[in-house]
Amino acid sequence: MKALVTGVTGFVGSAVARAVVEAGTEVRGLVRPGADRRALDGLAIETVPGDLTDAASLRAALDGCRQVYHVAAHYALWAPDPSVFYKANVDGTKALLAAARDTGVDRVVYTSTIGAIGLPDGGGPGTEETPVSLTQMTGHYKRSKYLAEQEVLKAADAGLPVVIVNPSAPVGVCDVKPTPTGQIVVDFMKGRMVAYVETGMNLIDVDDVAVGHVRAMERGRIGERYILGCRNLSLKEVFEILAGLTGVKAPKVKLPRELILPLAHVDKWLADYVTHRPPRIPLDGVRMAKYVMHYDSSKAVRELDLPQTPPEVALEKAVRWFREHGYA
Incomplete structure (x- = not known):
């Protein structure tokens, strides 16, 4: 049995x-030409060149594969050209689904995002059944992933054996880039977190996310979504855990979102028109801080036996990996 994994050089x-x-x-x-391969060190797998925008390369990559894990996505809080989110995340997903259908694979697991899951109007954790719409998506990344997920659901309705997983905020080893969540850990370790805007998140060990993918392939129900998450935390609680792990003091100054929002607008304008580099205060990140991103992963725990490694352990693994690799 052979499985194709897209986005294989990334964290997840x-x-x-x-x-x-x-x-x-x-x-x-599947590896894009020029991709950073450091996350593959020590991993005994076959790699083939390809791109989600190249249908021929997708068909060639699928030759002989019975399973597909479509993990690849353009993930960022800012991009100089927002169209990259839709080309990679929506058009690329459609192309891969078409190639999977044409080659007759046994099953596809599609990696969506927790951001495509709704949050209840009255508060409380979101579930796979919480109503959600495109208008509730903050930023191009979430909008593009929501639209891609709709294409996956259409494909499932049309008979493609596909299961959707929605990881929350993964942390752990081999966060080479690092991801926005990993960058929070690195910045904390370097003592850069002097103040913060309070928000809520759901943390999960990236290795548990990976096991969730495998079990979705083995036993997930076709056309269903599964939240791959663990514990709901406030950002303050995350900092307190990191303080205990690193000896770095947690920030005490909590800034109102309304104070930071104008600065984020200015920072985005500078990034768009002057520096052409990612802003230090991502506007989409500040906008998302308005929402307490808490979710209920009991469906995945129940149906997929999703592991629940404590966030303290996952964060300790991340801290140790970043230290060993010179990030902080």
Whole structure:
């Protein structure tokens, strides 16, 4: 048995590849030309060149594969050209689904995002059944992933055996880029967190996310969504855990979102028109801080036996990995 993993050089994709190999399935990883391969160090897999915008490369990559883990996505809080989110996340997903259908794979697991899951109007954690619409999506990343998820659901309705997983905020080893959540850890370790805007998040060990993918392939119900999450925390609680792990003092100054929002608008304008570099205060990140991103992953725990490694352990693994690799 062989599985194609897209996005294999990324944080979640490389973790998925490790978990698939550990489960006894061969992995073929789709790698964009010029991609940073550091996350693949020590991982015994086959890699093939390809791009989600190149249908021929997708069909070639799928040759001989019975399973597909579509993890690849353009993930950022800012981009100089927002169209990249839709080309990679929506058009690329449609192209891969078409290639999977044409080659007759046994099953596809699609990696969506927790951001495509709704939050109840009255507060409380969101579930797979919480109503949500495109107008509730903050930023191009979330909008593009929501639209991509709709394409996946259409494909499932049309007979493609596909399961959707919605990871929350993963942390752990091999966060090479690092991701926005990983960057919070690095900035904290460097003592850069002097103040913060309070928000809520759901943290999960990236290795648990990977196991969730494998179990969705094995036992997930076709056309269903599964939240891959663990514990709901406030940002303050995350900092308190990091303080205990690193010895760095947690920030005490909590800033009102209304104070930071105008600065984020200015920072975005500078990024768009002057520096052409990611803003230090991402506007979409400040906008998202308005929402307490708490979710209920009991469906995945119940149906997929999703592991629930404590966030303290996941954060300790991240801190140790960042230290060992010179990030902080």
